[in-house]
Amino acid sequence: MNALEKTEKGEDLPKAVVVETSNPEKPRRCKCEFGARTRYLILLLVTLCLASVWSNILAFNFTVICMNPKPAEAPQVNHTQALHPFLGRTGTEREKRDATIKDDFDGPVPIVSLVEDEAVVTTSKFDYSPTQKTFLIGAVAVGALISIFPVTFMINHQGPRKVFAVVGLLSALATVLIPLAAELGLAYFLILRGIQGIAFAACMPVVGGVTAKWATLKQNALFLSILTSFLQLAPSVTNPLSGALCTSLGWRSVYYFHGGACFVLFAIFAAFYQNTPKNHPFVGQTELNKLAVGKFKAALNKKAARNVPYLSIFKTIAVWAVWVAAFGNFSGTNLVMLFSPTYLNKVMKFPVEKTGLSAALPPLIQFVVKLISGLTSDKVRCFPETLKVKVYNTIAFFGMAAFFIGLAFVPVEDPMLALALLICGTSLLGFNTGGFYKSATLVSRHYSSFVMSIVQFMVCVTMLIVPILVGAIAPDDTVGQWQIIWFLYAATLIITNVIFAVFGRGVPAWWAQDSDAAPAAANGIQELSIGHSYVAVVPVGMTTDGAKSAF
Numbered sequence: 001m002n003a004l005e006k007t008e009k010g011e012d013l014p015k016a017v018v019v020e021t022s023n024p025e026k027p028r029r030c031k032c033e034f035g036a037r038t039r040y041l042i043l044l045l046v047t048l049c050l051a052s053v054w055s056n057i058l059a060f061n062f063t064v065i066c067m068n069p070k071p072a073e074a075p076q077v078n079h080t081q082a083l084h085p086f087l088g089r090t091g092t093e094r095e096k097r098d099a100t101i102k103d104d105f106d107g108p109v110p111i112v113s114l115v116e117d118e119a120v121v122t123t124s125k126f127d128y129s130p131t132q133k134t135f136l137i138g139a140v141a142v143g144a145l146i147s148i149f150p151v152t153f154m155i156n157h158q159g160p161r162k163v164f165a166v167v168g169l170l171s172a173l174a175t176v177l178i179p180l181a182a183e184l185g186l187a188y189f190l191i192l193r194g195i196q197g198i199a200f201a202a203c204m205p206v207v208g209g210v211t212a213k214w215a216t217l218k219q220n221a222l223f224l225s226i227l228t229s230f231l232q233l234a235p236s237v238t239n240p241l242s243g244a245l246c247t248s249l250g251w252r253s254v255y256y257f258h259g260g261a262c263f264v265l266f267a268i269f270a271a272f273y274q275n276t277p278k279n280h281p282f283v284g285q286t287e288l289n290k291l292a293v294g295k296f297k298a299a300l301n302k303k304a305a306r307n308v309p310y311l312s313i314f315k316t317i318a319v320w321a322v323w324v325a326a327f328g329n330f331s332g333t334n335l336v337m338l339f340s341p342t343y344l345n346k347v348m349k350f351p352v353e354k355t356g357l358s359a360a361l362p363p364l365i366q367f368v369v370k371l372i373s374g375l376t377s378d379k380v381r382c383f384p385e386t387l388k389v390k391v392y393n394t395i396a397f398f399g400m401a402a403f404f405i406g407l408a409f410v411p412v413e414d415p416m417l418a419l420a421l422l423i424c425g426t427s428l429l430g431f432n433t434g435g436f437y438k439s440a441t442l443v444s445r446h447y448s449s450f451v452m453s454i455v456q457f458m459v460c461v462t463m464l465i466v467p468i469l470v471g472a473i474a475p476d477d478t479v480g481q482w483q484i485i486w487f488l489y490a491a492t493l494i495i496t497n498v499i500f501a502v503f504g505r506g507v508p509a510w511w512a513q514d515s516d517a518a519p520a521a522a523n524g525i526q527e528l529s530i531g532h533s534y535v536a537v538v539p540v541g542m543t544t545d546g547a548k549s550a551f
Contacts, residue, residue, distance in 0.1 A: 036287040038280060039214045042273060043226055046210050049168055049269050050230035052262040053199045055238040056175040057140050059258050060193070061338055062242040063251040064133060065345065067126040067182070130475065132186060134467045137338060139190045141463035143197025148460065151198070152205045152453035156308060159275030160206045168266035171199035176259030179252040201456060203230070208452030211441050213276055216290055218378055220441055225374025225433035232363035232370065232430070235337055308450050309511040318443050318505035319451055325393060325436035325504070326458040328496025329429070332400050334459075334466045335489055336362060336426050343422075346477040348415035361419070362426035369430030377434030385442055385506025393435025393504065397497035399428030404490040408483040439504050445512040 128136065154163045174195040181188035207227045215223035238258070245253045274280040277291050313319055340362065344350040377388055403425025410418040444451040469488070474481035 036284060036290070038282045038287060039277070039291065041282075042210070042214050042280075043223060045265075045269055045272060046206065047226055047230055047233070049164070049265050050203050050206065050227065051234040051237070052258070052265050053168060053171050053196075053203060054230055054234035056171050056258050056262055057193075057196050057200060058235055058238045058337065059175070059242055059254050060136060060178075062239055062341060063246060063254050064128065064136075065341065066246040067128075067251045126182060128186075130471055134471050135186075135190060136193055137467045138464050139193035140197040140200060141460040143194030144201040144460040144463075145197075145457070146194075147198045148201040148453055148457055151201045152450060152456075155202065155205045155209060156449055160202075160209050161270065161273050161275050164202050164206050165266055165270040165273075167199040167202050168262065168269065171196050172259045172262035172266065174259075175255050175262060178255045197460070201460070204452040204456035204459065205449045208441060208444075208448035208450075209275075212446050212448050214291070221374040221377035221434050221438045222371075223374075224437045224441060225370040225430075228433060228437055229367045229370045231333060231337070232367040234363075236364035236367060239341065308447055310450070312509075312511040313444070313447065313450065316443070316509050316511075317503050318439070318509065321500045321503035321505070322436045322440045322443070322451065323454050323458060324496050325397075325432075325439075325500040326455040327462060328397060328493050329432055329436065330459045330462040331466065331492050332404070332429060332489055334462045335470070335485070336422065338463075338466060339470055340422060342477065343482060344415070344419065347479060347482055348412060348418050350415060350419075362423045365423055365427040366430040369427045370433050373431045373433040377438060385438075386504070387506075389435050389439040389442070389506045390501045390504055392431045392433070392438075393500050394497055396429045396431035396435055397493045397500075399431070400425040401490040401493040403428070404486045404493070408486040408490075412479050436500055436504065439500075439506055442506050443509050443512065445508050447512055 151163060151167065174192040178189065178192050181192050207224070210227060211220065211223045241257070242254045245251075245257060277283045277288055373392060377392060380388065383391075403421045406421045407418060407425070410421065440451050440455060441448045470485060473484050473488070
């Protein structure tokens with residue numbers, strides 16, 4: 001090949017010619033290529049697996065509402081407590097009071113009798129206190145924090161296939177065993193929640209790795225929007241499904257169903273997924289060519305991808321901007337994901353049977369917005385990527401912050417308005433796909449697994465911080481207490497977005513390019529790969545011999 005005069009879209013290459021620099025592999029043929037679209041099957045499968053891991057974790061946040069067993073299923077314990085002005089204000093006692101008034105639960109109605117200034121309350125061993133609930137939510141984050149860096153290291157060296165399959169099957173096993181652990185005691189329950197956190201630690205590194213290997217550069221934001229939508233897809237399915245299972249088959253069936261579905265999905269993942277497209281039996285030469293276009297050759301080199309430049313990454317301000325934005329993003333996300341059922345049920349007085357569907361609406365609509373964001377970010381090419389990631393992130397963060405502020409002024413008499421504002425704010429956050437998420441992969445390219453592992457770290461940190469703050473600020477779940485929460489998280493979103501808008505970038509960092517690209521870049525040469533042939537885009541006036549020597 002002496003020169004390539006057309007781009008992929010058939011346009012002329014202005015003032016440059018392209019010369020071939022290597023051709024390491026011969027074209028290959030594949031009998032079953034799925035129309036050169038195997039990458040979309042990979043995308044669907046990985047998204048479902050990610051959603052399954054998150055669904056296993058979220059199941060507790062709903063079943064805790066209906067975990068009171070029937071008299072024949074578990075022993076009852078009597079507690080005697082002195083009456084005082086705060087009776088019924090803590091989470092446990094308030095739930096007993098509410099259950100006496102409204103038969104929303106499938107368990108026994110607590111009976112409160114007065115005996116000379118004392119209240120005798122009948123409870124079950126599954127009636128967890130607010131502190132115990134915080135521990136059970138936080139155990140996931142602790143498990144993820146402990147394992148995130150070992151898991152990321154193994155993904156970088158072994159690939160997602162083995163590592164993600166193992167931790168996914170562990171999550172399935174832990175989920176199925178939760179009903180037994182709850183019977184045995186809180187300590188066993190906490191251990192299994194920690195195991196669920198180990199699987200969760202792999203999610204964002206897998207998102208980064210799959211995007212780097214299986215997405216074309218033109219579909220980068222699309223893959224990110226779909227892969228990261230597991231955070232919205234899971235509650236959209238888990239909340240209404242858990243509500244139906246709780247009222248019909250009991251809370252244990254929620255864990256059995258989610259654990260069984262997780263087993264099936266990860267068994268398929270282990271059998272079908274491959275770490276790189278060239279190793280997949282269903283990926284042919286045509287699809288390989290599409291996946292390789294525009295990528296630096298280091299991205300196609302397994303050994304180079306393993307040598308992560310950790311120090312250089314930590315010195316890059318654009319990467320820190322991504323991580324700061326991730327903290328703000330997941331502060332708002334975890335607030336909605338973990339506590340929207342509580343807010344709607346306890347503050348806005350939605351009945352239990354409607355809480356599941358109501359809590360599922362915001363993430364479901366955000367899922368749609370994510371897809372729109374990913375598609376438009378990839379298709380709009382008249383603006384530089386750096387400008388696009390800043391604009392998309394600002395729409396996401398400022399939009400959610402504005403509706404959080406609106407929620408602070410909604411009275412308890414208008415629950416539908418609160419639901420509408422919650423839906424709007426959560427939906428707008430879906431534009432984050434074209435914001436810091438896309439910036440992370442564009443800046444770090446084939447090292448995005450590590451950068452995304454720190455994003456996962458931010459998920460876990462906020463998962464710890466949010467329950468503590470909510471428990472401290474809103475112990476009684478009053479409108480006034482939640483007003484403070486909405487203001488606090490609106491401010492967090494605004495501040496973190498300002499930092500990203502100043503320092504965020506949409507171009508590869510120098511350490512994410514080929515090590516030998518620097519002298520070429522100094523001469524105005526850019527190396528790309530088309531199929532398995534590396535080519536150099538050379539300014540007119542330079543000889544092809546000079547171009548080859550630069551590489």
